[in-house]
Amino acid sequence: MRPHTSGGWQPTASLEVLRLRARMLTGIRAFFDERGVLEVETPCLSAAATPDPALLSFTTRYTGPLFPQGQSLYLHTSPEFPMKRLLAAGSGSIYQICKVFRDGEAGRMHNPEFTLLEWYRTGFDAAQLITEVDALVQRLLGEHLSLAASEKLSYHDAFQLHVNLDPHTATAQDFAQAARAHDIHASPALDKHHDVAIWRDLLLSHLIEPKLGQGRLTFLYDYPASQASLARVRPGTPPLAERFELYLNGTELANGFYELADASEQRTRFERQSHARIAEHLPAVPLDENLLAALASGLPDCSGVALGFDRLVMLAVGAKNLREVIAFPAGCA
Amino acid sequence: MASYSTNDFKSGLKVMIDGSPGAVVENEFVKPGKGQAFNRVKIRNLKTGRIIERTFKSGDTLEAADVVDVEMQFLYNDGEFFHFMNPVTFEQFGADKTAVGDTAKWLKEQDVCIITLWNGVPLSVEPPHTVILKIVETDPGLKGDTSGGGGKPATLETGAVVRVPLFIQNGESIKCNTRTGEYISRA
Numbered sequence: 056m057r058p059h060t061s062g063g064w065q066p067t068a069s070l071e072v073l074r075l076r077a078r079m080l081t082g083i084r085a086f087f088d089e090r091g092v093l094e095v096e097t098p099c100l101s102a103a104a105t106p107d108p109a110l111l112s113f114t115t116r117y118t119g120p121l122f123p124q125g126q127s128l129y130l131h132t133s134p135e136f137p138m139k140r141l142l143a144a145g146s147g148s149i150y151q152i153c154k155v156f157r158d159g160e161a162g163r164m165h166n167p168e169f170t171l172l173e174w175y176r177t178g179f180d181a182a183q184l185i186t187e188v189d190a191l192v193q194r195l196l197g198e199h200l201s202l203a204a205s206e207k208l209s210y211h212d213a214f215q216l217h218v219n220l221d222p223h224t225a226t227a228q229d230f231a232q233a234a235r236a237h238d239i240h241a242s243p244a245l246d247k248h249h250d251v252a253i254w255r256d257l258l259l260s261h262l263i264e265p266k267l268g269q270g271r272l273t274f275l276y277d278y279p280a281s282q283a284s285l286a287r288v289r290p291g292t293p294p295l296a297e298r299f300e301l302y303l304n305g306t307e308l309a310n311g312f313y314e315l316a317d318a319s320e321q322r323t324r325f326e327r328q329s330h331a332r333i334a335e336h337l338p339a340v341p342l343d344e345n346l347l348a349a350l351a352s353g354l355p356d357c358s359g360v361a362l363g364f365d366r367l368v369m370l371a372v373g374a375k376n377l378r379e380v381i382a383f384p385a386g387c388a
Numbered sequence: 389m390a391s392y393s394t395n396d397f398k399s400g401l402k403v404m405i406d407g408s409p410g411a412v413v414e415n416e417f418v419k420p421g422k423g424q425a426f427n428r429v430k431i432r433n434l435k436t437g438r439i440i441e442r443t444f445k446s447g448d449t450l451e452a453a454d455v456v457d458v459e460m461q462f463l464y465n466d467g468e469f470f471h472f473m474n475p476v477t478f479e480q481f482g483a484d485k486t487a488v489g490d491t492a493k494w495l496k497e498q499d500v501c502i503i504t505l506w507n508g509v510p511l512s513v514e515p516p517h518t519v520i521l522k523i524v525e526t527d528p529g530l531k532g533d534t535s536g537g538g539g540k541p542a543t544l545e546t547g548a549v550v551r552v553p554l555f556i557q558n559g560e561s562i563k564c565n566t567r568t569g570e571y572i573s574r575a
Contacts, residue, residue, distance in 0.1 A: 109422055159425070159446070160417070160425070162416060162417030162418075240440075244445070244448055245445050252423075253424050253445070256426075257426060257443065260418045260419070260420045261428070261443065282422065284422050300421055307421050
């Protein structure tokens with residue numbers, strides 16, 4: 056990392072990296088311009104927030120005309136909800152590059168605010184969107200890395216390959232045993248956890264992710280239905296979420312869905328997440344009724360993906376820490 | 389005793405781990421997309437010196453360990469305990485052989501060490517970075533050798549054995565680095 060000077064006022068990223076960021080942003084805009092995808096902007100501040108217990112929204116307050124008594128506002132954790140309102144209003148394929156905010160997340164690979172590239176393609180299924188993500192990332196990283204042919208790996212096969220478990224049928228005890236066998240020592244409180252979703256995340260983040268996408272783009276797909284988030288679930292045994300994630304050199308780079316369009320199913324999932332928040336003693340948040348109304352009026356068949364732009368820059372320059380690619384990360388912002 | 393959440397974990401924080409006092413060495417935040425956040429933490433067990441790796445659900449807590457580092461003067465060794473005194477409060481502490489460990493071979497009366505106390509009992513003893521000690525036994529040097537190219541072992545008054553240049557003689561005092569166990573210079 057670039058050495059810090061005594062004052063601490065200087066950027067933690069080199070000017071050379073900041074110039075590359077600008078070039079990559081230009082490259083993204085050119086890519087979507089060629090394909091006729093419209094650039095849009097949606098609000099960072101919203102009266103509603105995501106109830107996903109894994110995402111914590113920052114809150115702030117507005118007081119003035121419109122709301123003389125003041126109104127609580129949430130900083131978006133992704134622009135997904137208002138972008139879907141645009142899709143429902145007939146925008147066609149759209150993209151956005153914006154800052155998003157997530158409370159509680161800081162580390163080598165996390166900063167509480169970061170730059171997200173999010174786009175939606177009407178008429179695309181997950182496989183078609185994966186092809187486009189591949190084309191964009193190959194174009195942006197092509198001059199920096201030589202990548203082997205991209206691969207698709209199902210969530211099931213990734214678990215079989217790296218921890219020799221079927222993630223859809225294994226019990227909490229099976230996961231705990233596999234963790235111990237691979238020298239991962241869970242704290243006593245965690246070790247007793249019965250929730251298989253937590254164990255899947257533990258094994259995925261500790262043992263599988265670091266091995267994914269070595270020298271190539273790896274698309275992990277067909278997630279457990281419980282991790283569908285806003286993706287459609289394909290019925291079957293087991294039912295699978297039409298969700299994918301992109302990995303390169305062990306780094307998670309993007310998350311995509313074949314988008315759920317069913318308003319009542321979306322409401323059910325929001326309510327389930329709201330209950331989970333209460334169980335975890337997280338603050339309750341107002342649900343986005345505008346999104347639900349837009350879905351009810353009809354969301355065109357589409358797939359969408361969010362890509363972490365800062366991590367993309369990290370991979371381009373071989374950085375080990377986000378501080379090397381963000382001018383002023385948390386702690387010196 | 390207070391407790392700390394994973395958000396408080398930073399290098400040097402003293403916590404209880406598996407019933408022993410420990411110091412946090414490293415804390416990495418890990419979170420899969422749209423999933424549970426974890427902290428992968430490395431903690432040094434202050435009794436054994438061993439590094440323990442442990443994964444916590446973000447937000448989980450550990451009990452704080454009452455561990456403090458205090459500068460104290462070494463007084464004497466009675467065969468069972470090494471006695472130290474806090475030069476500010478004049479309070480005396482006896483450290484057993486387990487706590488003193490390998491440090492014993494550098495301990496000379498009056499020298500100031502860092503004593504790590506856990507619940508008021510010495511847990512470990514860190515010697516000064518450099519010490520001046522007298523040589524009690526070493527082979528006579530070869531005549532005319534002043535370069536000290538090869539070196540020879542020398543036993544010091546506290547029991548430590550260090551390699552010294554050939555021209556160093558019995559009875560001389562030398563300066564040593566206790567971290568590396570190496571000779572620095574004549575004192």
